[in-house]
Amino acid sequence: MENRIVAENMAQLFKRAAEQYGDLPAFATRIEELQWEPVSFREMYNRGLNLATGLIELGVEANEHVGLFGDNRFEWILTDCGIQLCGAADVPRGRDITDTELVYIINHAEIKIAFAETRQLAERILSLKPELPTLKTIILHEEADLYDDNLLHISTVESTGKNLRADGDRRAEQRMEAINPDDLFTLIYTSGTTGKPKGVMLSHANIMSQMKVIPIELSCTDRVLSILPVWHIFERVFEVYTISCGVCTYYTSIRTLGDDLKNVEPTFMGSAPRLWESLHHRILKKVKESHPMRQLLFHTAYFLSKQYKSSLYFLFDKRLKIERQSMLKRILLSPFYALRWVVVTPFYGFFNVAVLEPVRLSAGGSLKATVSGGGALPNEIDRFFNFIGIPVLEGYGMTETSPVIAVRTDRELVIGTVGPVVADTDVRIVDIESGKTLFPDENHPENGRGLRGEIHVKGPQVMQGYYKEKELTEKTIQNGWLNTGDLGMITFNNCLKILGRTKSTIVLLSGENLEPEPIEMRLTQSPLIEHCMIVGQDKKHIGALIVPDLDGLRGKGIEVANLNDAVVNNEAKKLIRAEIKKTISLYNGFKRHELIQDFTLLPENFRNGVELTSLYKMKRHIIQDKYADEIESMFKHESTGVK
C-alpha cells in the first residue's frame, strides 16, 4: 500500500504529512535501550510552526540562509522543519566541521543566525566571532548555561513563537504560501579537498522531484533506522522520503547499533559500504566460531543460494552485461539454467528457511532492503548479502543531483551495477577526449551501450548551481547537462555501471577524499622516480604505480640495463621504498590517509599520446585499465612495507 506525498515544497510536505499521518510517530529518540520517545507528525508540524514564528521574530527573512551545525537528533529535523516553514533555507554541516570551514561557510553564505548542536560547538563559533561579521545569533540544541541575548536555547525560540501564535500570529503560514518551487531549501557545502568548499544550491523542486522517482516502496508500517549523518544529502533525502511516506525514523548511533537493530527491527536503512563490511566480517566470524555442524550447514546453504540466485539472474537477464551477448546463446543455455533452478529449489527452500533466516535475523530480520551509497560497495560483499537474502540496493548520486541518479530495485537487481537510471532523468555517456555523445547515439551499435565515457545527467534533480560561483557552475552544467566527473557505461540490460572517476580525486573506502596530484608531484621530484600515479579509489588505502628513473638508479650505483631489470631488482625496490617513506610522510605535511601503503614498479615507460596526453598529463583511466591486474594484486595482500 503506497501513499507517498508529493508536495510542491518542503513546508507543504510537513503540513500535508501532519494532516495525513496525524498521530503516527515520525521520529523517535533513544533514551534507554527499551525506552524511546516518539514525536508524531502533527506534533512535529505544530512545533515547527512555533519555531518558525520564533525565527521570524528573531528577524529571519524569507530565503535567508540559516546555519544548522550538528548531527542526527530530533532537534535537527525540528530545526529543519522550522526553517522550511518560515521560507528560509538551511546550511547544514556536522559537528566535525573545522574552524576554517566554519569561517568560510558562515561568511560565504552570509549567515546571520546559526543553530549549533552542542555547547562545545557554540563556544568554538563564539571564539571565531571576530572573523564572522554577519553572524548575530546562535541557537543551541543542547542545554547549556551560557545564554545571553545572542545565544539562545531552541526551546526559548519555540516558546516565543508559541506565545505569538496563541495571540493570532500567522506569519509562518504567509511565508509558506509565498515559497516558490525554485527557492532554495538547502545550501550544502561540499568539502573540497583542494581549495574552498562549494555551496550546492538545491531547490524545493529539486528535492520534491526525488519523492516522485525513488523506486522504493515504504508505508506507515515501515521503520527506518538512521545512522548516517543527516546533513549529508544521501541520508537527508531518506529523511524527507520517510516523512513523505509516513514512516517513523529511529535515531541510532554506532555504539548502540547492534541493540537497536534488534529492538527496532528496521525494515529499511540507508547505509554506507563500511557498515556492510563490518557486518560481513561479523557474520563470517560468528560462523567460524560456531560448531562444525553449523559451519557445514551455513556453507551448504550459501552454496545452494548462490546456485539458485545465479540461475534466476541468468533466466531473468539480471546478470552484469558489459559485452554484447548473442540471443541464440542465451536461448540455448536457458534450459540448463532452468534445470539447475528446478533441481536446486527444494534444497534451497529448506536451507534458506533453516539456516539463512537466523543469519538474516542477526542483521535485523525485518530489513526489506537497504540502499548503500556514498561510495562503491565491494563486489564480494555485495554478492554475499544478496546471496544470503538481504538485498543491498546500491545507488549512485551526488550532492549536486539531490542526490539520486540511479538505484537498483528489487526487480532490477543487477550486481555490479548501480541499477537503472531513475524516472524523469536522462543520462548521457560522453567521450572524454572528443566530447561527443556515445550513449544514446543511434550510430553506435546497440545505441552506444557498453561504451565507456563520462556520465552527464539532466533532470529535475540537478542543482541550481554553486552559490556565488558562476564560472564553476557554467563549467559544470552546460545546457542543463551536469558533468558528474565519473566514468561509466550503460550495460546491455540498461543499468548504469560506474567505472571510476575522470577527475583525479580519489575517494577511499573510508570516505576520505584526496587529490593525487600533490603526492605525485612530490614523488616525481625524486631523481629515482620518472613517473608515478596514485591509485586507491574505493580501497582502504592508496598505492602507487611507479616508473623508475634508470639514470637515477644508476647514479646510486645500481646496475640496471632497462626497466624490466629494475622491476626485478630488489636493491632498486628497497631504495625506492625508502625514498617514498621519506618523501610522503606526516612530517612533510601529508595526512595519514595520504601515506602510500604499497607500490608497484612498472616495466614500461608511459608514452606520449598513449598513456600521456600531448601536454604530458597522465590519462588516468587508460593507465588504470592497462595495469588493472597490477593494481588489484597490490591491494590484495597486506601492505608489504612502506608505513
Add this chain to the structure above:
Amino acid sequence: MEFTTQLLYPIDQILLAVMIFSIMFGMGASLTIDDFKTVLRYPRGILIGFLSQFGLMPFFAYGLAVFLNLPPAYAISIILIGCLPGGTTSNMFAYFARGSVALSIAMTTASTIMALIMMPILLEFYTQEFTSALSAELQLAGTGTEFVIPTGNIIASLILVLVPVAMGMFLRAKSQVWAKTAEDTAGFMGIIVIIYLIGTAFARHSGLMLQTPVEIYIAAVCVGLLGFLFGFWMSRLFRLSPIFQRAISLETGIQNGPIAFAIILLSFAEPVQSQMLWLAILYSTFIVITSSFITLYYRRVGKFDYEIYKNTTIHNRLFGDEYVSHYPDGFLPKRIEHDPSQGFTPGQVREKK
C-alpha cells in the same frame, strides 16, 4: 495391494528409530518451561486449536476413509494420522507464513500432552468398523485372529517418544548453545534420513508407487489440505486475528509424523504394519510439499496485516505499553480494524467512533 517384501529392512528400521529419536530430542531442545506458560496466555487460541486438531482432523480422516472406501489397514492408518498431535515443523512453517509462532509452539506443546488421553479415545471411536472389517479379512485369509487396536501399546509408544523430548528439554535447561546445535543437527539429520528412506523405498519397491491405488494418494494429500482449510475457517469463524488464523491452520494440517512411525512400528504387526507405514510415509512426503505452498500463499496474503502487527508491537516495545498507534483513517482494512492484535494491544482501549 499386497506387500510381497517387507517395506523396511532392519537397517531402515534402525535408521527410522534414530530419526524419531533425534527429531523428538530436537523438539525437546527447542522447548522451555516458558512455552508451557504461554499456553495459558492464549486460552482462546489454544481451545480453538484443540477443537480443530482433535475435533476436525480425526473426523476428516474418518470421512476420507469412508468416502474413498479405503481398505481397512489404510483407513486405520489415516485415522491414526488424523489423531496425531502437532509436529515441530509447524512452528517453522508458522514463522514463515507470518503466523503466531508463540501460539504454534503452545499448541504443539499442549497437543503433545493431550494426545496421551485423546488419541486412544479417538482411535477407539473412529476405527471400530474398520477393525471388525480387518478381523474378518484376516480370518478369511486364515492367518490371524481377532484384530484389536493395541491401545496399551499406543500409550506406551507415546510415552516412549516423550522420553527424548524430556531429554532435549533437560539439555535446553542446562545449555542453550548446545540445545540450539542439537536442534539444528537433529533437523538436518531428520531430513537426510527421510530422504534416504523415501529414496530407498522407491528404489526397492519401484512398482509400489504405480501399484498404490489413486485413493491412497488422495487420502494422503487431502487429510493435510482439509486440516489447513478448516483450521483456517474455523479460527476465522471465531474471529481470531489473522496471525492466529494462519498458525492454527498450519498446526491443524501438519501432524507429528515421527510419532506415527513410532506407534506403527511398536504397536502393529505385519501384514498391517507395512500398509500403515506406507500411508504414513506418503503423508509425510506430501505434507512437506503442500505446507510449503500454503506457507508461501499465507506469506503473501498475510504481508500487510503482519506488518501492521509487527509495527504496533514494536511501538509498544519502545514507547511503552500504553502507547496507541493511530493509523490514518481508512488505512486499516475493515477485516482487521478492531482486531486486538492489529492496531492496539490488549492493554489498550481504543475508543470506537
